[in-house]
Amino acid sequence: MEWRDEGLIVGVRRHGEHSAIVEAMTRAHGRHLGLVRGGRSARMSAALQPGNTLGLVWRARLDEHLGAFAVEPLELRAGRLIGSAQALAGLGWLGALARLLPERDPHEAVYEMLTLIVERLDDSALAPPLVARFETQILAECGFRLDLARCAATGAAEDLVYVSPKSGRAVSRAAGEPWRDRLLPLPAFLRDGLRLDARPSAGDVADGFRTTGFFLLRDVFAARGEPLPDSRRAFLAAAAKGAGGGARSDVGGPLG
Numbered sequence: 540m541e542w543r544d545e546g547l548i549v550g551v552r553r554h555g556e557h558s559a560i561v562e563a564m565t566r567a568h569g570r571h572l573g574l575v576r577g578g579r580s581a582r583m584s585a586a587l588q589p590g591n592t593l594g595l596v597w598r599a600r601l602d603e604h605l606g607a608f609a610v611e612p613l614e615l616r617a618g619r620l621i622g623s624a625q626a627l628a629g630l631g632w633l634g635a636l637a638r639l640l641p642e643r644d645p646h647e648a649v650y651e652m653l654t655l656i657v658e659r660l661d662d663s664a665l666a667p668p669l670v671a672r673f674e675t676q677i678l679a680e681c682g683f684r685l686d687l688a689r690c691a692a693t694g695a696a697e698d699l700v701y702v703s704p705k706s707g708r709a710v711s712r713a714a715g716e717p718w719r720d721r722l723l724p725l726p727a728f729l730r731d732g733l734r735l736d737a738r739p740s741a742g743d744v745a746d747g748f749r750t751t752g753f754f755l756l757r758d759v760f761a762a763r764g765e766p767l768p769d770s771r772r773a774f775l776a777a778a779a780k781g782a783g784g785g786a787r788s789d790v791g792g793p794l795g
Contacts, residue, residue, distance in 0.1 A: 540606070541598045544568050545613060547653050548589050549634035553579060559587055561608055563595060564637050564653055569644045573597050573608035586610060588617035589630045590657050616657060623661035628777040629670060630660065631770040636677045639759060652676055663781035664738045668728050670774065671744065674751040675729060683707065683758040687730045690714055700725050702750050723750040741782050748775060 546563030549570070554560045559578030564570050573595070578587050586593065592614040599606030620626035633653060640646055656669045675685055684707075689696050691708035692715075701710040701722035709730065715722050724746035728739045739747075756767050 540600065540602050540604075541596065542568060543594070543596050546571065546593055546595045547650065547657060548587065548591050548593065549630075549637045549653075550589060551578075551587050559583075560605075561587055561593075561610070562634075563593065563608075564646075564650050565595065566647055566650045567645055568597070569646055570637055570640055570642050571595075571597065572642070573606050575608050575610060583610075585618070586612045586615060588615075589634060590617045590620050590626075590660070591615050592654065620657075620661055623781075625663060625666060625774070625777040625781045626660040628770070628774040629666060630657070632670070632768070632774040633657070633660075633673070635768050635770045636673065639677055639681055646680060649676065649680060659735075663778070665735065667744045667778040667782070668733050668739045668747065670778075671747040671751055672729065672733055674748075674755060678751070678754055678758065681759055683754060685754065687725065699730055704753060707754060723753055725750065744778075744782075 544565040544567050546565035548561060548563050550562035552560050554574060557577055557579055559575050560572055561575050561578065562570065562572050575583065575587060577583055587610070591612065594611035594613050596609040597606050620630065633656065637649070637653065640649065652673055656666065656673060659669060660666050678685060685702065686708040687699065687702070689709060690699060690711040691703055691706055693711060695711050698712045699709040700712045701715040701719065702708070702725045703710055704721070704723050709725055710722055726739060726743035726746045728737065728743060729747050729750065733739070752767060760767055
């Protein structure tokens with residue numbers, strides 16, 4: 540068995556004295572693991588870092604085997620990202636989100652979004668809203684897509700500012716006003732998409748993470764008997780600090 544692909548490293552662990560097992564989100568083969576012989580050598584260690592993109596050749600005798608990777612560096616970002624606390628924490632949380640998807644299940648759109656985010660993960664203004672949008676993408680890939688196009692009560696597509704915690708559907712300002720204390724916020728960047736030249740306010744970003752965190756906890760992690768991972772809390776804390784410390788990062792607050 541053999542295939543060639545490109546992959547973004549989301550995890551690395553040692554294997555024996557000289558080798559490493561690399562976990563990569565690949566373009567066409569999903570999240571895939573492979574053994575890199577000699578992966579702990581000084582020559583290889585710089586390339587085998589989370590956040591780097593590699594050209595991969597995977598070989599195994601049988602498809603169900605772990606297999607081995609031959610690697611070629613394509614984009615080495617880790618050296619730049621290591622200087623940013625937000626980026627380092629973000630790599631941990633993005634890897635945890637990627638692991639919610641079944642191994643070897645193709646998700647090309649996830650690969651593309653991960654690559655987009657990692658390129659900008661040290662941008663204190665842009666990375667947090669990109670990660671919040673990625674959380675909605677992972678929810679959808681796990682079968683819990685949020686319906687943010689029209690109001691659940693009226694069908695209107697304008698002035699959508701709330702999300703129903705029960706249904707995950709958008710609610711307009713007028714329809715939701717009597718129940719506003721029971722609804723979740725819907726910032727525009729989650730509803731309409733995020734342009735790379737846009738910079739949502741810290742309050743909007745906090746609202747976005749509050750909403751995505753609610754559904755991630757209820758529909759994904761609690762169903763597995765788990766809390767929201769510490770890696771999410773660490774990323775939100777680093778992002779809040781990078782934004783000047785004006786937003787709370789506790790799980791019960793706006794960023795949780």
